[in-house]
Amino acid sequence: MRYFTKQQGQKEAVPVDLEALGGDRYKLTVNGVTYQVDALALEHGTMSMLVDGQSYSAEFEESGDEVGVLLRGQVSRFDVADERRLRLRAGTAAFSVEGKQLVTAPMPGKVVKVLVKVGDEVKEGQGLVVVEAMKMENELKSPKAGKVTELFAKEGTTVENNAKLVIVE
Amino acid sequence: MRYFTKQQGQKEAVPVDLEALGGDRYKLTVNGVTYQVDALALEHGTMSMLVDGQSYSAEFEESGDEVGVLLRGQVSRFDVADERRLRLRAGTAAFSVEGKQLVTAPMPGKVVKVLVKVGDEVKEGQGLVVVEAMKMENELKSPKAGKVTELFAKEGTTVENNAKLVIVE
């Protein structure tokens, strides 16, 4: 079975061929190298993985399409899909490559200040909205130079994680 | 709503009248005393209970009909049933008051020795079966004087918790 694993920050997805050998044993081929892997899933998203005698304790956390993997102190994030899932996804990309940039709330909190209004021209790095969470004020900045085309943030309102705040185009 | 709570080791069930006041608040009446209780259920069977300003952290563990409650270092076990459940139960008692006594495995383990055979007369406290678990040998003794009428235990076999071993009648 073939999976495509795309690591966050990497451009290309890497194909991984997986063959279940029964029990917790798998044969995995990636980048031309084949590994015999003993991968025991434990509770709470923990996995004990033995590869050529090396022991790796992996902790998984799913977040949307991605799974974060904590392994020997390093965190990597992967989006893993088989071919069927990949096809399902083709049509769903929400934004075109260039143009619109959505700024969302990086954590739950309270909008304490909106620094722009619809139609404003903004520079890259210019402050758009100030969100307070855990007694810290965090200024969210524009990812690009452009114009504010939509403004969802309202001063004094509480926002959830990933709430849409501003679109810069 | 009325519940009947029977504590392990006690003879009588105690009726408790419970009125849900909304949120985590309850009015509970037991033995003629009424308590206002703020009982917040947390994950993993934990409850934070406030009664007249006193704070109790309760840990629950269900085991069969009973729930064990760990509260300020004390463990109590209760069988709690409402009136409907109580009726459902009436017919299911597995053994009559006198007569048959079932000896079960108190833990998972291995039967290392069977000390009796069917038809043997045994004294109260006489060893019946030796079960080994965690490198400790535990001799299970007869709860009464009587005759071995059934023998499920076999030397060398592995038994689960609560497995039937011997019936003395």
Add this chain to the structure above:
Amino acid sequence: MPKIRKVLVANRGEIAIRVMRTCKELGIATVAVYSEADRSALHVRTADQAFFVGPPPSRESYLVQQRILDAAKAAGADAIHPGYGFLSENASFVRACEAAGITFIGPPAAAMDAMGEKTRARANMIKVGVPVVPGTTEPIATEAEAREYAQKIGFPIMLKAAGGGGGKGMRRVEGMGDFESAWRSAKSEALNSFGNDAVYIEKYLEKPHHVEIQVFADTHGNVIHLNERECSAQRRHQKVVEETPSPILTPELRAQMGEVAVKAAKAVNYVGAGTVEFLVDVHRNFYFLEMNTRLQVEHPVTEWVTGLDLVALQIKVAEGEKLPLLEAPTPRGHSIEVRVYAEDPSRNFMPSPGKITYLRVPGGPNVRDDSGVFPGYTVPNFYDPMISKLSVWAPTRREAIARAQRALSEYVVKGITTNIRYLKAILAHPEFVEGDYDTGFLGREHTTLQGVEDPKLSEMALLASAVYAHQRDAKRARTMPGGKAGAADASSGRISPWRLALRSRRR
């Protein structure tokens, strides 16, 4: 003064638990207070009694003096321990406790008055000959005046909240361009944190170390110091890593600074636990910065090397007992504390409140975890993002670093993002290992401290993620036969990197 039998802890989180632990060991009953956001918090369950004090914002709950006092009266508490933050440095609260006949476990109001407002503290210290950093001695009324003064002493300068410490309401300003936003946010944070938006200006020293001296005084006029803590690993003036002994202090400098700290405490008739903070410059001159008139977050490192329980000592002093020692003990071995925050270092340290779905805390020799959380707990977004303090002890600094690294490698927190990896990067950084790191260290090395990827580990993680996806899909296929495994793709949360590339990258 009579023995204390019941203590109300006017705080939350790890420090509330910390204080209650000692109370429990001393046979003293404990009373918690909690806001609406803290009904499920651990300190409520740890206490013998618990009282509700208001809505989530601390200004409407933990900072409302009357509610705290009402709870203390309802519970029959004979003393209040304020922890740190909240009402811990509020002289009017000390007076209110006194009026209510409740022992405040902390310094007298007069000492707080003398040290509480930083500008007044500076003036008092100048009077008794304690060296101070150049700056205004009074809060500055208007932004215009502030700009003028800053121009006069020269940038960089520090804006500081007059009403409290802990890094809140503090801003370093490099020049006129940053002035407005720094002024606004310092005042607003000061107001939120201390109910007082007064701000003053200090000259910013180049490459200074933040070294503080723990002092302790009893009601019989005995004042001692318990050596120093090195707290230069700071981010936005928030301490991240603390240690004792300080790797830059000689025994002579320690003795000098200790003597000055004792002098400072004596000058204000101090009682109880306090900390005199100093900046130490590259020439090892030291300047009084401020005095924190309460227990510090980082007190465990002092406890490790002295064997004392500072909370127990606070209670003894509040009961009128004499200090059990009359001079600083020689530090035994080395201790390091790291603060575990619910924040994401790779997203500019954005706070990361949320539910802790899994928690594994380090164990083994000479490791201490002071935490206020538990698995299944939702970290609320109203309060400080610190969820735990991990501290270690070892005979030498080198061994203490190795032990802290080992302990951090065992720490697993799931459901929220923490700074654990960042803490490991700090401890591994050559500047930290070498021992001469100043308060600019974390800011300067920000990029390095984000870490580099080990491609071998990434490959192993990739293999793990493929098996994980396989097992997950197999399980989904079993639980919803014929269902679309891909349906979960549409759920919220972090977005696919394929899509993320189409979206903004926030800095």
Add this chain to the structure above:
Amino acid sequence: MPKIRKVLVANRGEIAIRVMRTCKELGIATVAVYSEADRSALHVRTADQAFFVGPPPSRESYLVQQRILDAAKAAGADAIHPGYGFLSENASFVRACEAAGITFIGPPAAAMDAMGEKTRARANMIKVGVPVVPGTTEPIATEAEAREYAQKIGFPIMLKAAGGGGGKGMRRVEGMGDFESAWRSAKSEALNSFGNDAVYIEKYLEKPHHVEIQVFADTHGNVIHLNERECSAQRRHQKVVEETPSPILTPELRAQMGEVAVKAAKAVNYVGAGTVEFLVDVHRNFYFLEMNTRLQVEHPVTEWVTGLDLVALQIKVAEGEKLPLLEAPTPRGHSIEVRVYAEDPSRNFMPSPGKITYLRVPGGPNVRDDSGVFPGYTVPNFYDPMISKLSVWAPTRREAIARAQRALSEYVVKGITTNIRYLKAILAHPEFVEGDYDTGFLGREHTTLQGVEDPKLSEMALLASAVYAHQRDAKRARTMPGGKAGAADASSGRISPWRLALRSRRR
């Protein structure tokens, strides 16, 4: 000897984790071995490498020397740490390591030979003038001979496995009536635990204390002792609570026993960590009992009061380094360890293997948890039921007891039954608090230590159980509308007390 770069830990559970923690801090790579029952165990994940060594029974896995050595070779380990139990006191394994060119972290085979079989050890000690308890100097061949010897020295007597310690294969015999079953079970346990069913007899002393001296020797002929541990709180010769200093030792007696222990170690050319166990009678005479030629379970209490890392010291000695100290340090403060077992004290200490569904480990000042388990882990029923060692430090014994009580009150383990409440009862018992408890203490006070019920707490628990049932039924009604909430009654597990009354009560 060269530096050790990679250590195979030939053990499992908490001690494997303990050893790996120190290795990690020293920058030494670690290799785990695991049986079929331990694939999911924590030590497998804690190590850098892990190798399978056979089926669950230890005789087919952890005790198979060749498999351990094969794993060490496959991993490229240059040393083996045996932990305690298993192969730790097996001289033939030490020789096999030597032959394979792998450093065994422990004493030389000759010292083990001299001390390993208890009867030979007794003979060796008598030779150098160390006082011993009256008894046979050789294993006894037949039950008839044994009965005869017992008759001669008079009951009560002890049957003891010649091949090993740790309470396994030990039986106290009160008279002829108990002899047969004790003889049979002692031999069978000895065979299972040490692969050797040889048993000998010792006179049982009345009200003795079990006090042991930690010794350490390097390869340069230096031998020191690191003071004592009081281990008289035993059940079935299995230690349950240990502490240091011993509350019954004077400095003079400590010095005398230390001197004798060093003499014993020197007599057998000992190297590494070892423990000389003594019985101390009511007149404070002390008798050599046996020497454990390995690290003890209870070594953390010694680490607390000396500040040493005994595992690190073992490794240094194995590398050929000299001991860093040449006389016993004065004990600093007091330390207590309690052993957390998966067993049910109210059901005659029946082992309680199974899945740990929830785990909360104590934290805060001066608390140490050495554990081999984690939430979601299934404690297998093949090995020792000890799941954790909790140890604390405080300046005084009284404070250490209070701290241990506080820590135990924070310990929550769900899914299996543990002895935590029993441990609290021990620490609260007047005989323990007073400090003069002998090895008969736990047996004698068995009933008292089961605890008495506080009716107020029972009433609160009753309220909690009613609310719990209400919330559970409400949830069930939501998830299976129209379903019978009562259906779950038929499931297995503990039976209703209404029905239980109809069943046997086991003693």
